[in-house]
Amino acid sequence: MQFFIDTANVDEIRQANDMGLVDGVTTNPSLIAQTGRPFKEVIAEICEIIDGPISAEAVSLTYDEMLVEARDLAKIHKNIVVKIPLVADGLKCVRTCAAEGIKTNVTLCFSATQALLAAKAGATYISPFVGRLDDISFQGMDLIGEILEIYSAYDFDTQVLVASIRNPLHVLESARMGAHVATIPLKVMLQLIKHPLTDRGIEGFMKDWEKVPK
Ligand code: E4P
Numbered sequence: 001m002q003f004f005i006d007t008a009n010v011d012e013i014r015q016a017n018d019m020g021l022v023d024g025v026t027t028n029p030s031l032i033a034q035t036g037r038p039f040k041e042v043i044a045e046i047c048e049i050i051d052g053p054i055s056a057e058a059v060s061l062t063y064d065e066m067l068v069e070a071r072d073l074a075k076i077h078k079n080i081v082v083k084i085p086l087v088a089d090g091l092k093c094v095r096t097c098a099a100e101g102i103k104t105n106v107t108l109c110f111s112a113t114q115a116l117l118a119a120k121a122g123a124t125y126i127s128p129f130v131g132r133l134d135d136i137s138f139q140g141m142d143l144i145g146e147i148l149e150i151y152s153a154y155d156f157d158t159q160v161l162v163a164s165i166r167n168p169l170h171v172l173e174s175a176r177m178g179a180h181v182a183t184i185p186l187k188v189m190l191q192l193i194k195h196p197l198t199d200r201g202i203e204g205f206m207k208d209w210e211k212v213p214k
Helices: 010-018 029-034 037-048 065-074 088-100 112-121 130-137 138-156 168-178 185-192 197-211
Strands: 002-005 024-026 053-059 080-085 104-109 124-129 160-162 182-183
Touching: 002 010, 002 185, 010 130, 010 185, 024 182, 029 037, 029 197, 037 053, 065 080, 065 088, 065 112, 080 088, 088 104, 088 112, 088 160, 104 112, 112 138, 124 138, 138 160, 138 168, 168 185, 182 185
Parallel strands: 002 024, 002 182, 024 053, 053 080, 080 104, 104 124, 124 160, 160 182
Antiparallel strands: none
């Protein structure tokens, strides 16, 4: 299972990467806005830090404009994956990108049928948003199970990238289901590390170590 970090903050990326937890990075317009920095500058810096797939999102909504953006973003670095929203023009753009060898991450996926279409169009990754589904009282992780079932039945190459992760249980369930990738905010990565018995164990060992003759 691959871990991507879901942020455009280079300090957070470095912190997680130092622990060996970053196989790739996902960004979106909201995450880029939080940095207060120019889009391409941030993406280029992330590509220097991480040698893995880096998702950068197209913000146009028509096929022609999306394709111009996708080609432009792909030129920034060989590891760029262009994020494209799951709309009709987006699927058309994904198809052209696949033919041109540009990797895509189809984003804002909220149903298994949408995911099926993305795979048929030739998406490299599909990003189902589990947290946003949970927010509206739908079990987001159920969607991951449905997509994995469909993709494996037909042997699609599209990888399931679990997005909108909000807590450690989302990561646990993603791993148990065999999702290819989870894109995780730093806060959740840090939550995954913590266990009270680990802290208590360290405390006990440190106390006992003081009793050992030196
Ligand atoms: C990543 O690719 C998505 O854009 C991101 O996970 C969305 O997360 P959110 O629903 O917490 O904004």
